[in-house]
Amino acid sequence: MKYGARNKITATVKSVKKGDIMSLIKFDVSQPIEMASVLTTESLDDLDLKAGDMVQLVVKAIHVLPVKE
Amino acid sequence: MKYGARNKITATVKSVKKGDIMSLIKFDVSQPIEMASVLTTESLDDLDLKAGDMVQLVVKAIHVLPVKE
Amino acid sequence: MKYGARNKITATVKSVKKGDIMSLIKFDVSQPIEMASVLTTESLDDLDLKAGDMVQLVVKAIHVLPVKE
């Protein structure tokens, strides 16, 4: 299985909340992971990031795709 | 600082690769985290997930927003 | 009408399911189509794709924008 995406995170389901059309799942990720972000080079220059800097990675839940292999 | 997003992950910059328009940043996440996914209730039913199940969370790098607080 | 997007697919509404805030529409696409994906060059190298290879294209329903021309 190979995905055309940089972020692949092994996780365990913690809770499920079912709605009429959309549902919300919470997961635990217990091991250290690597993540990746693509942004405009302009935004990168504004952030002025270099190795070792600490950031918050914000991801809307709608952009997280669970896959059961 | 409060974000209208379920996933907020503290991370450390590992590497930066600059391109003409877009750039790619890699991060290390060293602590255990909680993540959340929103999907259609139909997709949830197809996945048939319950607490304790293991999944892969796939996220395209373009959907990861770094914020420097 | 010109859209700044690579995928424009003619489709027929099959069903509509209304929810409180979000709704879900199903469509039939009866003719052969061309699709396009943008991903990181790193992900492309991992997938090692070349002309003729078969893949699954996975798209969350939230990313599909219906337009009535």
Place this chain on the structure above:
Amino acid sequence: MKYGARNKITATVKSVKKGDIMSLIKFDVSQPIEMASVLTTESLDDLDLKAGDMVQLVVKAIHVLPVKE
């Protein structure tokens, strides 16, 4: 393999164009497919869609995730 997404389309790679950070892949989809869209109920009401209506489905290439199973 089960994905938390409504759209799973079998496709054949037609061409690959590599860039510095991002790359673009074109695919052929030769068989009829079903697609799904999630949108706000307000947008649905504005579109006033019902079974049999014809629409254009617009999807930015960045939201298409190729998977090699």
Place this chain on the structure above:
Amino acid sequence: MKYGARNKITATVKSVKKGDIMSLIKFDVSQPIEMASVLTTESLDDLDLKAGDMVQLVVKAIHVLPVKE
């Protein structure tokens, strides 16, 4: 022309920067506009927003679709 999206903003092209695969366009929006956001009800409760509150709306450029009508 009707779009299955809540945000439709009339804008004027200010500059265009072409890259190998991706390009970046800047626009001016000169008139007052209305915008809309969909988020989880959990995130809404965390933000504790009510009419009159001031916020920043953050949108990655990749999610902005230009259409020439």
Place this chain on the structure above:
Amino acid sequence: MKYGARNKITATVKSVKKGDIMSLIKFDVSQPIEMASVLTTESLDDLDLKAGDMVQLVVKAIHVLPVKE
């Protein structure tokens, strides 16, 4: 506060509609703003945009992230 995104828009909450899983917020943006879009260079060439051209910017509400600073 620095975000890895090109669009940061100051806005005032106008209304909030709570749903079971997802909620919808409307905002007023009263001042002129600059916006940015990233798209494939192929799509840019199809649109044939140059400074001064008028377009519609279409953004699904799910891609708008409210932040309370």
